[in-house]
Amino acid sequence: MITYTWRTTLADNEVKDVESLLEEAVEYDAEAGFSTATPTTAGRGEVRHLLVSIAPPGERGSVALDRLPDVPVVAYLRLDVRGEVADVQLVVRPEFRSHGIATLLAELLDEQPTGWSSVEGVRRLRAWAHGAHPAAERMARRFGARVDHALFKTLRFIGGSRPFAGDDVGAAVEPAPDGPAEMVEGHLAGIAPGEREVLARGRTRLATPAGSVLVGVDEKDPARQPACIALDPAGVPAGDVRALLTTALLRVQADGARVAQMYVDALSEAFVGASRGLGFQHDQSDVLYLRPL
Structure with missing residues (x-):
């Protein structure tokens, strides 16, 4: 056929x-x-x-x-x-x-x-399934692929009638022309164009002694389009992840955003815990499958 x-x-x-x-x-x-x-x-x-x-x-x-x-x-x-x-x-x-x-x-x-x-x-195949496609799950089971990694796409509604409140730890503001780095190898290669557009907004770095986070809002319509928050937790002390994310939320809210989008490393307990504690809601899972041949 x-x-x-x-x-x-x-x-x-x-x-x-x-x-x-x-x-x-x-x-x-x-x-x-x-x-x-x-x-x-x-x-x-x-x-x-x-x-x-x-x-x-x-x-x-x-x-x-x-x-x-x-x-x-x-x-x-x-x-x-x-x-x-x-x-x-x-x-x-x-x-x-x-x-x-x-x-x-x-x-x-x-x-x-x-x-x-x-x-x-x-000898091995790697494949990302963005959005946890049900067909990808069935194919993985049938052909013996296992989940090797996963990222959660999360959303946090802010501003307007439900403003986010928190303590701003203070951060140096720097340009980040290259945008967010890839959190897990290969994740960005096949990402949907709409998701890529959101990530491309992360062109401002908020830097603290503990680490940094990239943020950015849509220049034309920040209230309607998701803002980007991009944090790579590698090297950031677990106790400082929440403070960095709080500062990021306050910044994009002040810039007019009403919803922030962020990818969370599913294998980082500190990252998952901090994002949940700050009210980020799971939207979809991007799953990396590994299959031996």
Whole structure:
């Protein structure tokens, strides 16, 4: 029913086909914040592209599939290979989801000599599922992947009729033109464009002797768009995490924000505890899966 083709580089028409798929998926997944892919971005290692095609309507073995459009690419997989580890990004065109395309592709890649075994040296696959996609959870169970890490996207409503109050510890204000650093390797590569826009607002650093936090609000509409708070708890004493976050909330509230968004490292007890204590609410989980081959 489906076939796949590996590419080390994409031809211009293939880039166009993949970008069309991704644009459709981004629009469809905007509210859920599911993962996307980055076909034209440089990788950390050797990048390979997998283009997945399906038989023409009338030859797909399913009435439901035969009703779907005749398109050149129904799924796209990006593989970033570094030694024994490869980072995977996979996006299925929205119309073709819930028809077993991803599951069948995974089976073929396991079974066929042109699948994973054709990628020399790879022993483990890493894949982020942004928004804890239910299909990703099912695929992980079926193919023996385990959760290796997770980040919580959290929200804190502030200002207006529910102002946040706390003690400002005082901080030096510095520009942070590079924006937030990646908290866990690979997390930002496939993040949804809407989430990337929020993170891009974090261009101001509030620095204290204990550590620093990046903050920023939307310049045009700070009350309607989420503000960014970005803290990497590494190296910050556990007792100082809450104070840093309090200062960050007071700053974005003063700048007009009515909601702040922050990613929390699920493995950091101090970070999770401080964020909950300050009223940050869980919105979604981004999960990193690791699968041995």
